Amino acid sequence: MKQRTYLICIALVAIGLVFALGFGLTTANMIVPVVAVIAGIAILALCRRSVTEVTEDELSTILHGKAALSALEVTILIAAIGFAALMSFSSGGGSGWGLATYDNGSTKVYYGVLSISPTLSVSPLDLNYESYSLYEGSYLIPDPANLTFDDVIAIDAMFAEGHRIRDTTRAFGAALGAVTVLLTALYGAFLWYYNRKYGA
Numbered sequence: 379m380k381q382r383t384y385l386i387c388i389a390l391v392a393i394g395l396v397f398a399l400g401f402g403l404t405t406a407n408m409i410v411p412v413v414a415v416i417a418g419i420a421i422l423a424l425c426r427r428s429v430t431e432v433t434e435d436e437l438s439t440i441l442h443g444k445a446a447l448s449a450l451e452v453t454i455l456i457a458a459i460g461f462a463a464l465m466s467f468s469s470g471g472g473s474g475w476g477l478a479t480y481d482n483g484s485t486k487v488y489y490g491v492l493s494i495s496p497t498l499s500v501s502p503l504d505l506n507y508e509s510y511s512l513y514e515g516s517y518l519i520p521d522p523a524n525l526t527f528d529d530v531i532a533i534d535a536m537f538a539e540g541h542r543i544r545d546t547t548r549a550f551g552a553a554l555g556a557v558t559v560l561l562t563a564l565y566g567a568f569l570w571y572y573n574r575k576y577g578a
Contacts, residue, residue: 380430387425391418402550450565457558464551473540485522487533490514491540512547513540 398414401407475489491513515536519529 384425384429388422391421394418399550402546407546450561454558454561454565457554457561461551461555461558464547464554473544475537483521483523485519486516487519487536488514488516489536489540491544513543515540 395411395414395418398411402409402411473489473491475487478486478488480486490511492511517529517532517536519525519533
């Protein structure tokens with residue numbers, strides 16, 4: 379494999395990870411991004427071992443260092459923005475439920491989870507808040523006087539799904555916050571170490 383092909387492989391893996399993260403956030407499924415990260419690491423390792431035209435000189439070392447530093451800075455920035463956005467998205471707003479009765483005696487249970495996000499209207503000091511629906515669910519109980527076990531399970535699943543979506547969004551935000559702190563701390567630690575080692 380040529381070096382150019384290896385770079386294309388890196389780009390494709392990065393795109394795949396972005397799609398996996400987006401899918402995980404929209405479906406509240408954390409397993410997909412975790413599997414995607416593990417698969418991406420394995421694919422990159424295989425691609426790296428297949429590179430045949432690796433040339434190591436002072437210029438390539440400098441370029442790799444600059445690329446690594448730029449990637450670190452961008453990753454920290456994106457993780458910090460993602461942390462702030464997801465935490466505000468999951469923490470703002472609230473949830474609500476309601477009942478609707480019908481002439482035939484049936485009852486429909488509604489449950490929804492809302493998030494409130496600030497939006498700028500004119501100036502940075504003029505904030506408006508818009509609500510976004512994270513989850514909307516309903517269940518029709520045909521005969522509330524004779525509630526069945528299936529009715530109870532369905533209602534519980536509806537409420538659990540709403541809570542899971544908000545909790546998963548909050549978990550993703552907390553994970554990005556932890557990654558931001560960890561990367562920043564590691565960068566500072568390695569910078570201190572190399573400054574001491576090479577007397578910079």
